[in-house]
Amino acid sequence: MRFTKAQATGNDFVMVSDREAQIELSPKDVSRLCDRHLGVGADGVIRAVPAHKSTPGQVALTEAELTSTDEIPLWFMDYRNGDGSEAEMCGNGVRAFAHYLEAENHIELAEGESIPVLTRAGLRTVRKVEEGYAVGMGVWSFIDPEMASESASDSLVRATGLTDPRPALSISMGNPHTVVALPDEATLEKLDLHYAPIVDPTPPHGTNVEFVVPADPLVENNQGRVQMRVHERGVGETLSCGTGTCAAAAAVRVWAGADAVDTWTVTVPGGEVTVRFTARTDGAEDVELAGPAVLVYSGDISLKQ
Numbered sequence: 021m022r023f024t025k026a027q028a029t030g031n032d033f034v035m036v037s038d039r040e041a042q043i044e045l046s047p048k049d050v051s052r053l054c055d056r057h058l059g060v061g062a063d064g065v066i067r068a069v070p071a072h073k074s075t076p077g078q079v080a081l082t083e084a085e086l087t088s089t090d091e092i093p094l095w096f097m098d099y100r101n102g103d104g105s106e107a108e109m110c111g112n113g114v115r116a117f118a119h120y121l122e123a124e125n126h127i128e129l130a131e132g133e134s135i136p137v138l139t140r141a142g143l144r145t146v147r148k149v150e151e152g153y154a155v156g157m158g159v160w161s162f163i164d165p166e167m168a169s170e171s172a173s174d175s176l177v178r179a180t181g182l183t184d185p186r187p188a189l190s191i192s193m194g195n196p197h198t199v200v201a202l203p204d205e206a207t208l209e210k211l212d213l214h215y216a217p218i219v220d221p222t223p224p225h226g227t228n229v230e231f232v233v234p235a236d237p238l239v240e241n242n243q244g245r246v247q248m249r250v251h252e253r254g255v256g257e258t259l260s261c262g263t264g265t266c267a268a269a270a271a272v273r274v275w276a277g278a279d280a281v282d283t284w285t286v287t288v289p290g291g292e293v294t295v296r297f298t299a300r301t302d303g304a305e306d307v308e309l310a311g312p313a314v315l316v317y318s319g320d321i322s323l324k325q
């Protein structure tokens with residue numbers, strides 16, 4: 021099987037092109053491909069397949085999706101976590117996906133142009149920009165709106181390296197996230213994320229956990245700044261999580277209150293991304309995630325090992 025290894029702020033993926041929808045990847049195949057000793061090594065696998073030839077499962081097909089044809093396919097991003105599980109969305113993955121589709125000559129994008137991409141969380145858009153790609157991530161929401169509006173936290177998180185449980189806020193970016201604020205960088209560095217943090221109560225479908233340290237001062241040049249580490253559902257610690265950076269910026273913005281700005285720089289171990297919020301007329305907020313994507317190398321691998 022032909023593949024390309026890609027990374028977006030250090031979140032790495034095995035990319036596979038499946039124009040005729042002929043590749044079946046079992047959870048075991050995926051975890052084998054992602055194994056850093058026995059396979060290619062990555063946080064996840066992304067299969068590019070035309071929407072009209074695939075069965076994205078829980079995605080409800082809209083009119084736009086049904087316009088997908090052999091000549092002009094709408095591309096479905098079939099994302100799987102390193103443990104073989106499916107996830108609704110992957111923000112870094114969408115940037116890597118767009119770059120890969122271009123390299124495979126499946127799409128052409130000039131700077132400023134955008135295309136729709138189908139994910140398990142629904143349609144997303146990706147635009148080519150100077151620093152790489154900007155993904156229209158849709159709106160963010162509280163996972164438990166009642167709890168969140170009462171106290172700006174809805175759970176407690178315990179993690180190896182933290183002396184006490186810390187309050188946290190769970191946010192959906194299509195997939196679930198739980199954001200925990202830490203007092204300083206030393207506490208962030210001390211965390212041992214080889215062990216999964218314990219979230220109480222855990223959101224119904226599990227969660228990705230983001231540990232954040234808001235900068236001091238929080239806002240400079242009208243831009244908020246946050247540092248983050250993440251433990252991803254179905255993967256473990258990764259160098260970056262795009263949906264996680266959006267959830268982290270959304271949570272810190274809630275905690276910052278009325279003064280909060282709309283543009284945020286989130287620094288992760290693998291680099292830096294920009295998260296922008298735009299208010300809709302109904303009060304919800306659209307999120308955009310911008311950052312780089314890199315294709316590292318291509319190769320062939322047999323799934324029968």
Ligand SMILES: N[C@@H](CCC[C@H](N)C(=O)O)C(=O)O
Binds near residue numbers: 112195254261262263
């Ligand atoms: N790294 C991704 C998120 C991948 C899915 C996540 N592990 C989950 O299970 O929800 C990103 O860049 O958003």
